[in-house]
Amino acid sequence: MFRLGGHRHLLSRAPSSARSFSLTPCRREILDVSVLPERILPKYKQSSASSLLSLQWPEPPRNILIIPKLHAPKVTLSAASFASHIHTEYPNLNLVFEPRVASTIHESLPFPIYTSEPSQFPGKIDLVATLGGDGTILRAASLFSLHASVPPILSFSMGTLGFLGEWKFEEYKRAWREVYMSGSHVAVTDLQDPHTQAATQGRQDGDQGQLHSNWEGVRGKSMGLARSSKILLRHRLKVGVYDAAGVNMNEQLMPTSTAEPQQAFPRTRPTSESVGLGDRAVSRHFHAVNELVIHRGPNPHLAIIDVYVNNHFLTEAVADGILISTPTGSTAYSLSAGGSIMHPLVKTLLITPICARSLSFRPLGLPLNTKVVLKLSEKNRGRELEVSIDGKRRAGVTIGMEIRVEGETVGRTPDGSWAGGVPCVIRSPSRGDGDRDGIAEDDDGWVGGLIGLLKFNYPFGEGQ
Numbered sequence: 001m002f003r004l005g006g007h008r009h010l011l012s013r014a015p016s017s018a019r020s021f022s023l024t025p026c027r028r029e030i031l032d033v034s035v036l037p038e039r040i041l042p043k044y045k046q047s048s049a050s051s052l053l054s055l056q057w058p059e060p061p062r063n064i065l066i067i068p069k070l071h072a073p074k075v076t077l078s079a080a081s082f083a084s085h086i087h088t089e090y091p092n093l094n095l096v097f098e099p100r101v102a103s104t105i106h107e108s109l110p111f112p113i114y115t116s117e118p119s120q121f122p123g124k125i126d127l128v129a130t131l132g133g134d135g136t137i138l139r140a141a142s143l144f145s146l147h148a149s150v151p152p153i154l155s156f157s158m159g160t161l162g163f164l165g166e167w168k169f170e171e172y173k174r175a176w177r178e179v180y181m182s183g184s185h186v187a188v189t190d191l192q193d194p195h196t197q198a199a200t201q202g203r204q205d206g207d208q209g210q211l212h213s214n215w216e217g218v219r220g221k222s223m224g225l226a227r228s229s230k231i232l233l234r235h236r237l238k239v240g241v242y243d244a245a246g247v248n249m250n251e252q253l254m255p256t257s258t259a260e261p262q263q264a265f266p267r268t269r270p271t272s273e274s275v276g277l278g279d280r281a282v283s284r285h286f287h288a289v290n291e292l293v294i295h296r297g298p299n300p301h302l303a304i305i306d307v308y309v310n311n312h313f314l315t316e317a318v319a320d321g322i323l324i325s326t327p328t329g330s331t332a333y334s335l336s337a338g339g340s341i342m343h344p345l346v347k348t349l350l351i352t353p354i355c356a357r358s359l360s361f362r363p364l365g366l367p368l369n370t371k372v373v374l375k376l377s378e379k380n381r382g383r384e385l386e387v388s389i390d391g392k393r394r395a396g397v398t399i400g401m402e403i404r405v406e407g408e409t410v411g412r413t414p415d416g417s418w419a420g421g422v423p424c425v426i427r428s429p430s431r432g433d434g435d436r437d438g439i440a441e442d443d444d445g446w447v448g449g450l451i452g453l454l455k456f457n458y459p460f461g462e463g464q
Helices: 008-013 073-089 099-108 118-123 134-142 169-181 188-192 194-200 213-218 441-452
Strands: 030-032 043-047 050-056 063-068 094-096 113-115 127-132 153-157 230-234 237-242 286-288 291-295 303-309 312-319 321-325 348-354 364-367 372-376 385-389 393-397 402-407 422-426
Touching: 030 099, 050 422, 063 073, 063 099, 063 134, 073 094, 073 099, 073 127, 073 169, 099 113, 127 134, 127 169, 134 153, 153 169, 169 422, 237 291, 291 303, 291 402, 303 321, 312 321, 312 348, 321 372, 348 402
Parallel strands: 030 113, 063 094, 063 127, 094 113, 127 153, 153 422
Antiparallel strands: 043 050, 050 230, 230 422, 237 286, 237 402, 291 321, 291 385, 303 312, 303 372, 321 348, 348 364, 372 402, 385 393
């Protein structure tokens, strides 16, 4: 047995005809994300057979960000198994981790991994895979909260609740194959001209169409157009905090303990308040997947907040606080505060009071493009209130400051694709899932979550 170091001279005694070999150890390296190729932007195509969108990669994704639940050793082991499977079965992929995760997981992986400051992720990451609960998905989305374009998120439910998590980890091989190969088995004309899709409607999938050349190295793993991954674009809120002079104060929003500590607001400001669909530029807005909340914090007295809707005064809210939620966030804090449950495809935002003084102050649903302003009333007597965005950013606001909120635009792009929101990969039922008569595939996970996880209208009493 040869050893490195002091016994290296033993190798020189071998006969000259002997075959040389390397004693190089496994490459347990952490490399910088900056050396990776730029991000690949997928397209999301609408189908007449589904209210969800179809994921179409123009070429195979290369840079994969894996985000496991924090402080959960079993989940970290599962993340290592997932990474090893991808590295073995799908060559030429680059696996990326957050800095604090990379420092703990790289020793268990015999191949290089990548990491960097989170500010570099939006320009490099093609696809995100989360292993954890709803909080892990929010953590992943928060890494792109300053950007209009978010990579697709493939989520495995391994957390406490997992209402947003679509896949069981035991399904990770099938889940990954569907996402990676989505768009690979499409006719060339379909890739060149979206209008030719009308000519192929009703075509059975099978092996018709030509395998795109970029996937030739993994031939045999394609599932065809009908088995492409389904995407739900979850609406987000655009949030801006402004001082009494109307100056944007988002730079003062501090990361919470659950956010990446190094995720500071960029110093370079854009020339406009927001960015267009599909643009990679940084926005002054923060984006929230669940909700914006302003509350009294440790103060013993109720908060007094003036609420404006499209520049019209709506009401003076006297309550512990106010929530503005997305449809996705309607099953989070808003639900606990008595808000309505909204399907994630509904284009709306919700205003929900937290323990309002008035019994007639009920939750309110508004169109997604409504501009809502929350302004601190002078009646607060100088008290500071706390603002939190998805639990990832927070700031103190005082009299004269205001929070401006509106829904993010989700819609078609000129090339017929869709943009905006957070693209979440929805689990498609396998052919062995049994009889599904009367159950729409689009609503299967959402309805199942309401019944199984949230116990919607759960009966009580003896014999139940």
